[in-house]
Amino acid sequence: MSYELRPRTKEGESFIEATESVIKILRDRADNADKKSIVNVHNLADMLSSGIIGAFIPKNFGGFGLTSIHDWMVGISRLGQGDGSVALMVNMHLAVSRGMMETWNASKKSTNKKLTKKLELQFEQIISGNMFLCATATEIGTDNLHPFTEATRVQDGWIINGKKIFVTGSPIASHVAMNLLIRNKKETTPNNEEDVIGAVILPLETKGVITQDDWQAMGMRGSGSQSIFFENVFIPEDIVRPIGQWGKWSSGLLMNRNLANLPLLGAFLGIAEHAYELALVAAKEKPKSIRPSNMELPGIQHIIGEMEISISTTRAMVGQMGQITDDFLKKYKNQKIPIEQAHELLKDHQSMKWVVNRNAIDIVNKALDVVGGSGYLDKNTISRLYRDVRAGPFMQPYAPSEAREYIGKVVLGIYPEN
Numbered sequence: 066m067s068y069e070l071r072p073r074t075k076e077g078e079s080f081i082e083a084t085e086s087v088i089k090i091l092r093d094r095a096d097n098a099d100k101k102s103i104v105n106v107h108n109l110a111d112m113l114s115s116g117i118i119g120a121f122i123p124k125n126f127g128g129f130g131l132t133s134i135h136d137w138m139v140g141i142s143r144l145g146q147g148d149g150s151v152a153l154m155v156n157m158h159l160a161v162s163r164g165m166m167e168t169w170n171a172s173k174k175s176t177n178k179k180l181t182k183k184l185e186l187q188f189e190q191i192i193s194g195n196m197f198l199c200a201t202a203t204e205i206g207t208d209n210l211h212p213f214t215e216a217t218r219v220q221d222g223w224i225i226n227g228k229k230i231f232v233t234g235s236p237i238a239s240h241v242a243m244n245l246l247i248r249n250k251k252e253t254t255p256n257n258e259e260d261v262i263g264a265v266i267l268p269l270e271t272k273g274v275i276t277q278d279d280w281q282a283m284g285m286r287g288s289g290s291q292s293i294f295f296e297n298v299f300i301p302e303d304i305v306r307p308i309g310q311w312g313k314w315s316s317g318l319l320m321n322r323n324l325a326n327l328p329l330l331g332a333f334l335g336i337a338e339h340a341y342e343l344a345l346v347a348a349k350e351k352p353k354s355i356r357p358s359n360m361e362l363p364g365i366q367h368i369i370g371e372m373e374i375s376i377s378t379t380r381a382m383v384g385q386m387g388q389i390t391d392d393f394l395k396k397y398k399n400q401k402i403p404i405e406q407a408h409e410l411l412k413d414h415q416s417m418k419w420v421v422n423r424n425a426i427d428i429v430n431k432a433l434d435v436v437g438g439s440g441y442l443d444k445n446t447i448s449r450l451y452r453d454v455r456a457g458p459f460m461q462p463y464a465p466s467e468a469r470e471y472i473g474k475v476v477l478g479i480y481p482e483n
């Protein structure tokens with residue numbers, strides 16, 4: 066198929082091949098995980114044995130050495146064809162491990178050999194299956210730029226208090242990555258700057274980290290997106306990393322949001338591709354009834370035609386956005402990214418997110434029309450896909466009610482500060 070997304074790099078080829086190898090097994094397990102609202106731990110074992118977990122880990126540490134955002138998105142779309150919940154979980158892990166790989170590259174050029182060594186040990190942990198990451202920025206009543214979960218300075222370290230929600234993959238993760246508020250106190254910000262956002266990765270086993278086992282949702286039921294409370298969690302000094310001013314976009318924070326969340330859209334393309342596949346099977350079935358085969362009905366032919374157009378548009382937009390992002394990163398490889406340019410990239414990301422989510426929801430809806438009433442039954446996979454795909458517009462940053470305003474502003478050269 067001409068619009069089908071293919072790898073653009075050699076490393077991406079290995080990653081995408083690995084994701085394709087697990088599609089069937091993910092499908093076999095997905096309906097049961099959905100029915101029970103549980104994360105299937107066997108999926109994690111398969112992500113490990115196929116090498117998917119180590120996608121961004123450099124080759125000499127046993128990973129695929131992936132760098133292309135395009136290929137990352139395509140791999141996530143293949144996982145989405147298997148199970149959207151698993152695609153979300155893996156994406157969160159890969160987003161954090163990609164960040165670790167970037168920090169490692171930067172640390173090698175600096176004098177901070179301790180950091181280089183620490184990251185290399187973490188790479189080994191990831192490859193051996195001892196480190197699987199979830200990531201959270203979401204809290205009630207605020208957005209990613211204004212975290213309320215707070216790190217307070219104490220002797221030899223920090224105390225963390227707060228509540229995070231929607232922490233996908235946390236029932237099977239070993240570590241959580243998250244953002245925090247560090248208040249403007251003299252001892253933390255000597256130059257009297259404003260409050261900052263800190264980033265931290267800590268083991269979920271840390272005392273005071275309390276997982277809530279409260280994931281009951283409309284869809285993505287196999288994603289384990291439970292809440293986590295942090296109650297007087299002590300962490301050592303050097304674990305908190307300042308990443309920008311609290312409540313204010315910076316180039317770094319914009320790029321963080323861009324890169325961590327863009328590939329998530331691959332998951333929703335994958336769900337739509339799965340639904341399309343099921344619709345085609347249903348259309349071609351010879352019914353044991355007085356009716357002719359569905360595919361001979363003009364109404365079905367029209368719907369299939371529309372689905373093909375939507376799938377092609379969605380793939381084209383995902384593929385092009387992947388290429389735009391890869392080219393962007395190549396252009397700014399050794400230079401600071403101007404904040405306006407980071408906004409321009411997020412604007413393109415938001416336009417693509419708009420199209421992908423609307424099309425994906427519409428494609429699954431149409432697949433249900435093609436499959437007919439039997440698709441409405443719980444036991445039919447289409448009914449799960451119909452619920453799962455609806456999560457897409459909620460992915461950060463920018464809900465549909467905010468996205469158009471943001472896109473319009475950036476097009477007009479008004480770059481939002483927060």
Ligand SMILES: Cc1cc2nc3c(=O)[nH]c(=O)nc-3n(C[C@H](O)[C@H](O)[C@H](O)COP(=O)(O)OP(=O)(O)OC[C@H]3O[C@@H](n4cnc5c(N)ncnc54)[C@H](O)[C@@H]3O)c2cc1C
Nearest residue numbers: 200201202203231232233285290456459460461464466467
């Ligand atoms: C299945 C699933 C998995 C997820 N996994 C993760 C994860 O692993 N990690 C993570 O950090 N998060 C995760 N999330 C959370 C997700 O990224 C969103 O943060 C969350 O769903 C809330 O999004 P919201 O935009 O509806 O925000 P809410 O705060 O719930 O917003 C409420 C409503 O107010 C509107 N609104 C808010 N501000 C404005 C404004 N200025 N103008 C107009 N309207 C506004 C919003 O658009 C929305 O309709 C997950 C969500 C889902 C559904």
